[in-house]
Amino acid sequence: MKKILIAFGTRPEAIKMAPLYNSFRLEKELFETKLCITSQHKEMLTQVLSFFQIKPDYDLDVMQPNQNLFSLTANILNKIKNVFEDFKPDYVFVHGDTTTSMAVALGAFYAGIKICHIEAGLRTYNKLSPFPEEINRQLTGRIADFHFAPTEQAKQNLLSEHINSNNIIVTGNTVIDALLESKKILNNVYTNSEIQFLDSLLTPNKKIILVTGHRRENQGDGFIHICEALKKIANLPDVEIVYPVHLNPNVKDIVYQKLNNIENIHLISPLSYPAFIWLMQKSYIILTDSGGIQEEAPSLGKPVLVMRNTTERPEAVKAGTVIMVGTDTHKIFSTAQSLLYNSSSYSQMSTAINPYGDGFACKRIISFMKNLDHYEKDNQVSSIL
Template structure:
């Protein structure tokens, strides 16, 4: 059996690793171990409960007002003890968090093979997003096998000197997750979401990026308040991130508007079903740029850069940045121009077909010599290179 250690620490990582864990656990060729760092404690636990994932190891590193320094050091040291005990054949990490980089570095020090799920995303600006861009570049340099979600991501890796035989284009596992979560007759756990009139133009908002703290985040919230003032038939729903830098600004600027609903962070199935019932999505997140288009929802990105240019080329995403006037202009057009909205809502999502986890499993079987033929690549992104 291939002894596989899957490690992650945040809610977005858990959402994207959950279908892969299930896929590997259902194959007798794999002996799966799950280690969580709990870089984000509460929001991580929500996902683990929903997908019935019981970690074999919980490093429980989260501290009040934790820094990048403490997260990195704690993961490296605590994950070393797990590696010594388990001696896995391969460690699988995901994406671009500090947990990702630190656990990959710890595995490298232990001379353990490392696989990178969602490899090859780049903005080519090391401070945007911060620290994610460097986390994923440094992780790539440490890894042995790379699961790129798109062809563009594969080309990014090739340009960095990664061997082609070590790269597998799989699609993104987050599209697999939607098969588990979105339901037509879904009842929300968050009571407020059950009382919303979804015949209105509901706009889901998420904003939490570290590089947006301060004035950029205030600009985003001021733009949302402006739009809520202008449109009586629009309702904003904002699950507010727990970080005090986010919550303080949201409370100050958005709290008392009748067409803006502020709620605590919601479970992944609540979020996916909220998006499915929304008119469009405003976000500075990465994953929602992949998820929402699968549900036919246009996305306005509240960042100056995106490591997901395929979505821009496919016209499922528009990058508005953090200038409040530009955000208002972009959203206003989607609210008033039916043709423009329809083009985005019906565009093809280049990020996956719901079978990324199976492709990753097959790639691992091939990599370890359990199958002779290299698995077929996901082709849905080929037009957006």
């Protein structure tokens, strides 16, 4: 029986790793699976765990007031060592580009534990955009043993960095697995006070624009330009903007200063995952600097305007499911206006095929892990020859 440790710390990681954790838990005869959270995002993480009915085995509880990347990285490294010594996993699964993933992977490398990287191979090749995520992802990729790439493009990025092709598995993105499962829960059994609040907030027959933003590189002038664009969009007819505002003061202060008390712009608190999925389904278009939303929204048929100058997800641009608008006020406004009132442009984006998967990423990952003994034996023989 293989011992699997799944580790994550932020809400996006939790969403994307929850279906994988539950899939491993169904294979109890083959895998002993435990979950370690770092609580890099404490409150938002708890909401996701509750929704997917997951209880962690370890909680590093690393959140501290005024925490910086130096202390966060050191704290995770120091605390994950105790988890490794207690559970002695054969494989550690980390996700994407967070400081949690990078630090846990580094700790696993120090401990001689094999590292499995979910959502591997995304790149901008600009170490400052997104910061620090681009370097977190590249560092994790350099020390990972197995790379579960969401797309062929991600695989090609890894091959160009001389990663062994035998260690790269194209799976699709687990966020689509999570999204499709969440839709079933919402449609069948889930009730939520946030959803009821949102339902009462929205005006019937208005085109809902959902906005999210939090990236470090957009803080300051970037968010000022974004807010100016939103003010112009709010003047268009039959439009309603809903903006769950990130709690970071560098974001929140600017947004409330620029957009508060505008009648058809609703500035609300961050939403739980199920409420956010519900709101995405109700939206007409989405404006965001988030990576995960670029992957999720196409499965819901929602065009996305990406308010960033770079993206590690070029497949979406190529597929036509997203448009890069950066933080340029005029470009954000004009592109949104075109989608709102040009039915041909809207239809083309909303019906484009999602390049990030079909909802079976977890099955592909589990299948690979089930056959890993044969793979490693064959690979060892191959390397000897």
